[in-house]
């Protein structure tokens with residue numbers, strides 16, 4: 064390392080140069096570390112919950128501690144991991160590189176966004192030790208306004224994290240609008256940027272409503288303004304409207320960037336131009352916009368009017384169309400491609416498989432007549448874990464492996480990566496597939512106790528959680544090993560064509576030595592242009 | 597080769613003085629008018645006129661104070677999208693609240709919501725939950 | 731610094747290729763941020779609409795507890811301050827540093843007047859116990875009256891916080907104007923704070939009739 068070429072990691076030096084850095088690559092890296100810590104914490108609570116469910120009745124947690132554990136698991140995983148995961152860490156690093164730009168449009172706001180994340184995380188952490196909330200991550204009223212646990216601090220943490228998310232989205236949106244390089248029209252942008260743009264739209268348009276919702280909840284507890292309080296004349300279902308107006312689009316904040324990662328990796332590892340570029344691009348935006356019209360499908364049994372439920376159900380079905388378009392296009396891209404089964408691509412395959420299962424069961428849940436029975440059972444738990452873990456987490460790991468050489472200039476051990484992939488894939492399915500069955504048999508979610516006949520499948524599920532954890536730990540191990548002893552990465556280890564592969568590995572502080580002029584689409588592999596004739 | 601920056605028409609456009617002064621005067625007049633009209637009982641027309649005046653004032657504020665009359669269409673669309681999504685939020689929520697008694701035709705009031713509560717005792721103690729009033 | 735005019739030349743940040751690009755980014759960023767503000771307040775307006783639909787009579791009664799005289803006075807303060815804000819941007823565009831500063835100062839003072847009147851109004855509400863339900867001790871016919879005052883304090887309070895933030899921004903602008911950082915070639919912060927100020931104004935244009943002038 065003594066004679067290493069200066070890059071963004073080693074110049075300038077010193078801890079202060081990191082704390083006050085305005086470099087998007089360093090901020091992305093700091094986000095990556097913070098998000099990984101949050102994920103470990105959320106995973107810890109997940110393991111606690113699963114362990115407690117080994118047998119009906121008490122194993123080692125009281126019912127109160129159990130409620131607090133699943134609340135913290137949900138809140139941490141959603142607000143601290145899934146929402147910022149791909150946009151704030153990977154996209155922060157990659158987005159300006161793919162644009163051939165020196166930085167994002169507002170570097171200082173970017174740093175602010177990171178520190179808001181840290182502050183929000185710290186408040187959530189404080190809340191954990193000051194009588195952790197037991198409301199579930201959804202904070203439904205009237206329970207959340209009457210419980211004695213520390214709802215206010217957890218809600219305040221989520222409120223601050225919301226602003227962090229807004230600023231990230233705003234920054235990326237303006238960056239994509241104003242900092243595109245000469246020659247890169249909208250339809251020459253890598254698809255990752257399209258999906259990040261669609262995500263930013265949601266972050267900007269939906270998150271403020273979460274902000275005001277959480278603020279109203281805090282004010283409700285402090286001063287009893289009564290909007291959500293039936294004893295004062297308010298309407299508790301109104302809270303659910305407020306909450307899900309953000310939180311349904313929020314699942315697209317989580318999944319759209321994941322779809323973007325997949326759209327990047329598949330053409331690279333198939334050596335083939337993406338099939339249906341415009342359809343994938345527009346379906347991202349369509350998902351983002353349609354996602355705003357379906358929030359009531361979380362409220363079929365909450366007492367909302369049948370009229371509203373009908374509309375929400377109808378539009379929920381519509382969302383599956385753009386998602387389906389994407390899946391078909393990805394599969395069509397693989398067709399007759401020269402596929403390299405490297406670890407990022409393996410994770411893409413896992414994504415496709417798991418996301419399809421999660422998506423189909425999502426349509427099942429969008430159907431009112433079925434949802435009335437399946438609502439609040441383990442079927443729902445399995446569904447959203449298939450989408451969020453099987454979808455977002457798999458894509459996050461895929462993207463991490465894909466851009467890891469670019470970020471650190473080191474290669475990881477491919478064989479270890481494949482073994483970890485196997486463990487994660489198998490562990491995940493053992494963990495969650497049987498929860499579909501438990502759900503259809505009627506086991507309710509969030510319950511401390513369950514009927515003895517459910518125990519066998521619960522044990523299988525808990526064992527799955529250990530396999531998944533083992534895979535993740537193996538991944539942590541070989542990634543750290545690659546940092547210390549990994550082989551130096553070439554500039555373009557996978558043969559990608561997007562601009563970030565034209566930068567050094569790791570890139571210099573200013574990203575590029577020269578300005579790149581874009582003359583064509585992002586994935587124009589030679590074989591593909593030949594077969595087009 | 598074209599970049600998107602060439603479309604920016606007048607980045608340093610100055611709003612003519614006659615528009616700003618005119619807007620100031622009309623906004624003040626409209627605000628006073630709104631107050632005056634609210635002093636008379638015109639039945640349903642009160643709210644119609646009130647919203648009419650609010651909308652005119654908001655439009656004037658955006659057109660001439662925020663300078664949207666001379667702004668790029670894309671920027672205006674961006675800003676107004678906030679109102680569009682607000683409208684979505686409001687209308688879908690109303691589609692629930694307004695039709696809720698349809699789920700419960702025997703009650704002549706929104707489903708599950710209490711119209712009447714006992715007045716709160718002084719000091720703001722949590723009042724007893726009351727049963728349905730009818 | 732140019733000693734004759736006292737103007738400091740602005741330098742474009744390193745990751746932008748031109749000042750036009752920099753301005754475009756600032757403008758777009760500000761507008762997008764203001765969209766989030768609209769939606770942030772919008773949540774409260776949706777809450778208002780729903781409650782008003784449920785209890786129309788209560789809202790009429792509640793409005794009679796508010797003083798439209800003070801509300802109108804505040805409306806005049808805010809609209810005038812929006813005008814002086816525009817004039818300060820205009821002065822910067824014409825390289826009139828002194829005028830720019832004084833218009834900012836007037837805007838600031840008008841905002842302070844707004845907050846002063848607000849304080850008087852709040853004091854009256856406290857006196858009559860017209861507060862959110864936790865502390866409500868007022869007298870009224872409608873039993874759901876505390877709901878309105880919960881909403882009233884939430885809405886005007888949030889708006890007031892935005893005014894205070896705006897006042898802070900105005901102080902920052904005044905300092906920078908004194909230093910001569912704004913001139914015909916660079917006045918982006920002035921214009922952006924101006925946009926913010928007009929949106930705060932816009933919110934009040936809705937708030938005032940909806941809270942004070944219900945019949």
Ligand SMILES: [Cu+2]
Pocket residue numbers: 310311314357358360361
């Ligand atoms: Cu949903």
